[in-house]
Amino acid sequence: MLTRKADFIKHLALCKAKHSAITPIIPDPSTPIIPDPATPIIPDPSTPIIPDPATPIIPDPSTPIIPDPSTPIIPDPSTPIIPDPSTPIIPDPSTPIIPDPATPIIPDPATPSSQIHHPIIPDPAIPIIPDQAIPIIPDPATPIIPDPATPIIPDPSTPIIPDPAIPIIPDPSTPIIPGGKMQRVRVEPVLKKKCTICHVLINVKRHMERKHSAKQKDITASSHLQSECIDPEHGVYAVHKAFHGTSIPLHVQNKVWGENQHVSCENNECQVNLELAWRSGIKAYQCTHLKSITYCSSYASPTELDEETLTEMVNNKWFGEDKKRLPGSAKPCQT
Numbered sequence: 001m002l003t004r005k006a007d008f009i010k011h012l013a014l015c016k017a018k019h020s021a022i023t024p025i026i027p028d029p030s031t032p033i034i035p036d037p038a039t040p041i042i043p044d045p046s047t048p049i050i051p052d053p054a055t056p057i058i059p060d061p062s063t064p065i066i067p068d069p070s071t072p073i074i075p076d077p078s079t080p081i082i083p084d085p086s087t088p089i090i091p092d093p094s095t096p097i098i099p100d101p102a103t104p105i106i107p108d109p110a111t112p113s114s115q116i117h118h119p120i121i122p123d124p125a126i127p128i129i130p131d132q133a134i135p136i137i138p139d140p141a142t143p144i145i146p147d148p149a150t151p152i153i154p155d156p157s158t159p160i161i162p163d164p165a166i167p168i169i170p171d172p173s174t175p176i177i178p179g180g181k182m183q184r185v186r187v188e189p190v191l192k193k194k195c196t197i198c199h200v201l202i203n204v205k206r207h208m209e210r211k212h213s214a215k216q217k218d219i220t221a222s223s224h225l226q227s228e229c230i231d232p233e234h235g236v237y238a239v240h241k242a243f244h245g246t247s248i249p250l251h252v253q254n255k256v257w258g259e260n261q262h263v264s265c266e267n268n269e270c271q272v273n274l275e276l277a278w279r280s281g282i283k284a285y286q287c288t289h290l291k292s293i294t295y296c297s298s299y300a301s302p303t304e305l306d307e308e309t310l311t312e313m314v315n316n317k318w319f320g321e322d323k324k325r326l327p328g329s330a331k332p333c334q335t
Contacts, residue, residue: 217243217288225292230300237296239289241267252289265289 035041043049051057059065067073075081083089091097099105122128130136138144146152154160162168194200217223227239235255240247250266263286265271270287277285305313310324 219288219291221295224295225289227293227296228298228300229296237293239292250289252293254290254293
């Protein structure tokens with residue numbers, strides 16, 4: 001029996017050696033597998049390695065970590081970044097440095113005050129006077145906008161070269177002198193002499209044209225003698241005697257309606273010319289004073305004449321007692 005057992009075990013060993021590739025080896029779960037330290041472990045490339053989340057990964061300090069250039073590094077916001085004191089910080093020249101207004105600037109006590117550059121903030125109340133010895137070079141990219149309130153005074157030593165593309169429009173009020181030479185204009189002095197008619201020391205030439213010339217000025221809406229209507233019912237007006245100088249008013253009447261029509265002027269010269277024109281058949285003739293009442297726009301206010309005023313006018317012989325007692329004298333009259 002023992003000899004047969006030994007032969008059976010030997011037979012099994014030979015069978016295992018011959019058929020090891022087709023016979024699966026099922027390890028015992030209760031037996032721990034201890035790998036051979038001399039045999040390297042080569043993982044299968046097609047099998048992904050899934051790490052255990054509960055096991056922390058401790059990197060090898062001797063192995064450098066080379067990051068993937070295509071993968072961006074996103075820092076954790078909750079983790080503060082502590083720079084290495086031994087590594088100098090080199091700022092980017094193209095990036096402007098904007099200081100935080102809320103952060104006070106504390107200078108280094110080891111740096112002397114002469115080497116500390118403070119920003120210069122000008123005082124708005126103090127005017128800035130530029131140095132005359134330093135030329136001011138304007139920035140070509142910045143347009144120069146002149147102040148409209150400041151007059152531009154050109155430099156006499158700098159010639160003015162006009163732009164050929166801008167047409168020159170001459171001033172209509174400036175006379176054009178041919179030849180490019182300035183001509184001297186002689187201004188005659190104003191001589192004041194005594195008028196032989198009214199004996200007034202004045203500019204005789206202009207005085208004779210205004211006062212003693214037969215030439216009359218045209219009467220228009222913009223050029224006429226000032227007038228005022230004092231009796232619209234009878235067509236009585238007060239008109240200035242002349243255009244210039246101290247002028248007293250003249251009374252003219254231009255009543256061309258009703259039964260008693262009457263046209264007259266208080267000026268004797270005008271009245272003579274009116275009568276001469278009428279005798280010659282020129283009924284439409286009017287003097288300067290009658291023409292001016294066409295543009296009259298002022299009317300006198302009516303005044304009531306009481307008994308005392310009428311009596312005073314009778315005593316001054318303006319009219320008689322018979323006219324004072326007329327039925328129409330009790331109503332308001334025009335002065």
